[in-house]
Amino acid sequence: MLALTMTAPALAMDPQPYAVVGDTIPLSLTGGRGDPAKGRSIVATRTQGLCLLCHSGPIPEERLQGTLAPNLAGAGSRSTEGQLRLRIVDASRVNPDTIMPPYYRTDGLERVSKSFAGKPILTAEEIEDVVAYLLTLREAP
Amino acid sequence: MSRQGLVALACLWIAGLAGLVSWGGQAAEIPLQDRQSGYQLMTPETRAMQDDDAANPGMLWVLDGEALWQRKDGRANLSCADCHGDARQSMKGVAARYPAVDPGLQKPVDLEQRIEMCRTEKQQAPPLRAEGKDLLALAAYVARQSKGMPIAVVEDDHTRPFISAGREIYERRQGQLNLSCANCHDDNSGKRLAGSPIPQAHPTGYPLYRLEWQTLGSLQRRLRNCLVGMRAEPYAPGAPEYAELELYLMWRARGMPMEAPGVRP
Numbered sequence: 518m519l520a521l522t523m524t525a526p527a528l529a530m531d532p533q534p535y536a537v538v539g540d541t542i543p544l545s546l547t548g549g550r551g552d553p554a555k556g557r558s559i560v561a562t563r564t565q566g567l568c569l570l571c572h573s574g575p576i577p578e579e580r581l582q583g584t585l586a587p588n589l590a591g592a593g594s595r596s597t598e599g600q601l602r603l604r605i606v607d608a609s610r611v612n613p614d615t616i617m618p619p620y621y622r623t624d625g626l627e628r629v630s631k632s633f634a635g636k637p638i639l640t641a642e643e644i645e646d647v648v649a650y651l652l653t654l655r656e657a658p
Numbered sequence: 659m660s661r662q663g664l665v666a667l668a669c670l671w672i673a674g675l676a677g678l679v680s681w682g683g684q685a686a687e688i689p690l691q692d693r694q695s696g697y698q699l700m701t702p703e704t705r706a707m708q709d710d711d712a713a714n715p716g717m718l719w720v721l722d723g724e725a726l727w728q729r730k731d732g733r734a735n736l737s738c739a740d741c742h743g744d745a746r747q748s749m750k751g752v753a754a755r756y757p758a759v760d761p762g763l764q765k766p767v768d769l770e771q772r773i774e775m776c777r778t779e780k781q782q783a784p785p786l787r788a789e790g791k792d793l794l795a796l797a798a799y800v801a802r803q804s805k806g807m808p809i810a811v812v813e814d815d816h817t818r819p820f821i822s823a824g825r826e827i828y829e830r831r832q833g834q835l836n837l838s839c840a841n842c843h844d845d846n847s848g849k850r851l852a853g854s855p856i857p858q859a860h861p862t863g864y865p866l867y868r869l870e871w872q873t874l875g876s877l878q879r880r881l882r883n884c885l886v887g888m889r890a891e892p893y894a895p896g897a898p899e900y901a902e903l904e905l906y907l908m909w910r911a912r913g914m915p916m917e918a919p920g921v922r923p
Contacts, residue, residue, distance in 0.1 A: 630889050634834075
């Protein structure tokens, strides 16, 4: 009982292994489907998803959007589910020079602040939610 | 040195518009002729606030600094003016060539650190609180004497190793977001991070009044904000990395006019 409650948060935090096939991660990180509504809220929340720091997207209530990266509108028709998953998990596997942060990688990072050290930016569940949301974005801007 | 009030302020990185579209490409250093101060990206209202001494909140610190300059202090019972005379003469152009490599310490010290050295060694007074009102006031008063003068940090045998060390930090990716300073300030300056236009990070205006802080702050405080935004561990207060970064940034801005006390959003 004690062991379970102790390890559960650690499990949720540590990135779990996943298999990259070509430019995709074909299988869900959780084994289940994400929730697009939760994914939208993660993308829209600047301190959680951080996406709108760099990207713009079809989220009209967030007035302050970025111009460092493509508009997310249409992301779900430009890429497959597996491509989107790898893009979020570790964009440097898609483009080694990318400025897009690796959302599910904790190794190879330098001087991470103490409050974030050893933690991925998003959990496996959150990434599945974001992927599910991006897949709903079919229309280009 | 204890830096207070710096904590979760972070680059809030706010406000919105559209820019150009080119993702990814790693730009090189900004060519000298293409450099621009963060002032250029500000709204006309914020520029006017900086330009008008009567509206620039930083001038309150300058006035305090002028009074402190005259005040005798420490076991030596000397004022800054007792040794340096009229700051309008003796301090003209000084801030424009800081950080400078101190011959004794053989490492760069920034303006605030140099003032602290005079305070503890020459006045024999206890150090002022880092980022505190008095130190910022003296720094603002000294820096004001260089207003409009070109930044004059030069690369020579003394500064070269520290400029390189600063550049190395500037170009290194760090933090949970895995970003370097150059990723934003060289490769993406002029674009908008959330709503905020990304400046080229020229330290022309420090210490400056930041509307988000609602107070005057040092360049170290600004750098700390960006490190927090990158989710990187800020360097310890007074750590050599700050002076190296500051020296690199001032060298990178060489020839640009000093604006202190500046105003920024």
